[in-house]
Amino acid sequence: MSTTKKRILLIGYNFSPEPTGIGKYSGEMIYWLANHGYDCMVLTTYPYYPYWKVQEPYYKKRCWYTKEVEEFGSGGRITNYRCPMYVPEEPTGKKRMLLDLSFMFSAFLQLLKLLFVKKFDAVITVVPSFQFGLLGCFYQWIKGGKSVYHIQDMQIEAAQDLNMISSKRVLNILFAVERFIFKHTDIISTISEKMVSKVQAKAKKEVVLFPNWSDTKFFKPLTNQEELKIEFGFKANNKVVLYSGAIGEKQGLESIIYAAETLKNQQDIKFVICGTGPYKEKLQQLTQNLGLENVNFLPLQPFEKFNAFLNMADLHLVIQKAKASDLVMPSKLTTILSVGGLALITANSDSGLHVLTQKYRMGMLVEAENQEALNKGIAEALSGEHNEELKQNARDYAKRYLDINSVMKDFEQVMNKN
Secondary structure, three states: OOOOOOOEEOOOOOOOOOOHHHHHHHHHHHHHHHHHEEEEEOOOOOOOOOOOOOOOOOOOOOOOEEEEEEOOOOOEEEEEOOOOOOOOOOOOOOHHHHHHHHHHHHHHHHHHHOOOOOOOOOOEEOOOOHHHHHHHHHHHHHHHHHEEEEOOOHHHHHHHHHOOOOOOHHHHHHHHHHHHHOOOEEEEEEEOOOHHHHHHHOOOOEEEEOOOEEEEOOOOOOOHHHHHHHHHHOOOOEEEEEEEEOOOOOOOHHHHHHHHHHOOOOEEEEEEEEEOOHHHHHHHHHHHHOOOOOOEEEEEEEHHHHHHHHHHHOOEEEEEOOOOOOOOOHHHHHHHHHHHOOOOOOOOOOOOHHHHHHHHHHEEEEEOOOOHHHHHHHHHHHHHOOOOHHHHHHHHHHHHHHEEHHHHHHHHHHHHOO
């Protein structure tokens, strides 16, 4: 990196201190850059995900703009502008559009003020929402600098496949806006090899692989699994099947409850659903209706306990619907791999997630949206002979490809390339 302190602007509504998903990765990216001497500014909103409610101590401030500044020993700095945004408690398709538009408007007003300060060397916009790329294009048109469009989720396709948007006319308009952003963006990046090929086909230009990462020094295998089970309220001989992450519509998490129903007579098997989200109450109601006592719902775990919590589990479930498995690389998987966890992943054979998992033999695979296959996969995983090999492969893959320093250094090179 040059000795001159470079200025970076990030635009996206998910950011630190959100504990999971895109906010986690955007936050860690900016903190890494600040720790390496960059002067970073962030246009974001108040932390709301995955709770779908603005969290304390920000709740009372949510209706107006606030500014936060953090200095780093490296000479780097983060100046964080939190912009007001509409946050629906039940995120339907239309309400999500209002969420996107409200942040687009409030962030644009703040961006106008930034036109009168020193120029940024690069502006990074994070998808979702896809239209935030227009803000990056606008800034570059007025002030110059390099524009980076980072795609965490192929949002338009996901909305189409999950029937959140059915109007062909609306979809055509959205794809036209996306093509405009592609055309006027210097660097396009995304998080998986399959997504790279899909975006390249749409953008008709080179797309950079910028995968999500894990802190492989903090998230690592532990050997005291029986003690950890007792610590988290289970018996030492329990077999714990864990889903940890956002609880939303694109995963199809009802399948976990139905799997638990088939195994309810095996009292040593405990299913744990950890996290929050708009569909958690529905899953709890379904569990109650089926009279299941082998399903436990837990809140998000504190960061300092999360490595131990993940190591407690005998099996980690990575559940997605068939159409989503090729559009979204689940962020929870990177941490599972880092702790050397045994992952059971629902992904069809033509998806990028299936191909990657099979190539490195770092988890078990079952057909997506196939309840019988999931039930059988869980039973096989809990009695499998090759679990230790798969777990070691998972840890090896994380250390080689998902270490945050390796990923960020590669991205830094791309971003600073003339």
